[in-house]
Amino acid sequence: MWLPSGPAAPEPVDPEALARQVLSGMNLEPVDIGMAPTPIEQDPDSMGLVGAPNWMWVRDPGPTTWGPLTDTGSEGAVTVTVAAQVDEAVWDMGDGSSVTCTSPGDPYDTAYGVRESPSCGHRYERTSRGQPDQAYAVSATTQWSVEWEASTGATGTLEVDPLTSTVHVRIGERQVIEQ
Template sequence: MTVANQARDSLVLPTAEISTSPSSGPVLVQVPVWLWVDDGTWRPVSAQASVPGGSVSVTAAPRTARWSMGDGTTVTCDGPGVPFDLGRDDPAGESPECGHTYRRASVGASQGVYAVRLAVTWTVTWESSEGGGGELDPLVTSTAAELEVVESQGLVESTG
């Protein structure tokens, strides 16, 4: 098990980038925000450690994405989410896998933005060249971004 932990400690896990739709400009209150992680970072990663007479292979696989949205809400997704595609998806529609709808503007938040944090939990398994194997403690990677959330104001003019 010590060799498996050494291999686990040598894993270099990618840091997921936070992707949202809309991707630029402010987010509107009451409009669904799509959340996803790039497929390039949502993939298994392996490492090996050798000992006299054998080796241990360790693989970490992303399992869940936990989004802390900055407004007190947490969204947990069992996968990377679905990237928004303007040609396919309705900008006012909800994500089929991972999303959030803000109910309040970020005006009162720190610096006028919500601090969004993403934590990806990785399950870690090991396998010995001699046939043993099992599961190790999970790993977690995290990253953060800021989202400005605003309210859209309507203006009614009298023509009379």
């Protein structure tokens, strides 16, 4: 049997599209927020104080929540390696201010007493009395950077939608009366 043309050539592989497929399988997740004072979701009776240092940290800084995470995918003769990691976490403190932290932070221990966080902290200047449930909604949004490299020599970066977690903290005030 004679055919007017040879077999169809395979479609070329788009390395960036392959990198997007690999990224979608990496299952990046929002962080689990750690705070002192303890969020009311973990302890409904917890309350921090105006002017006292608050600590914020990532309770689960693993590959899918903070990175680094690397994965590889292949299609035809093309192999793509994708590397992802968090550049920063932006904490919306619920009082109109935000804090940007470039590390997962340091967990608080009661043995530390009343002191500033060495890596990621905040001080509230007013109570949360006027907020819903009398608590500030605190969110941590991670900003990821993702780079890819293909066996063809092509490279690039991919955008990742920010991932956000939210908890609530109550902030009160202590008044001292002298006699």
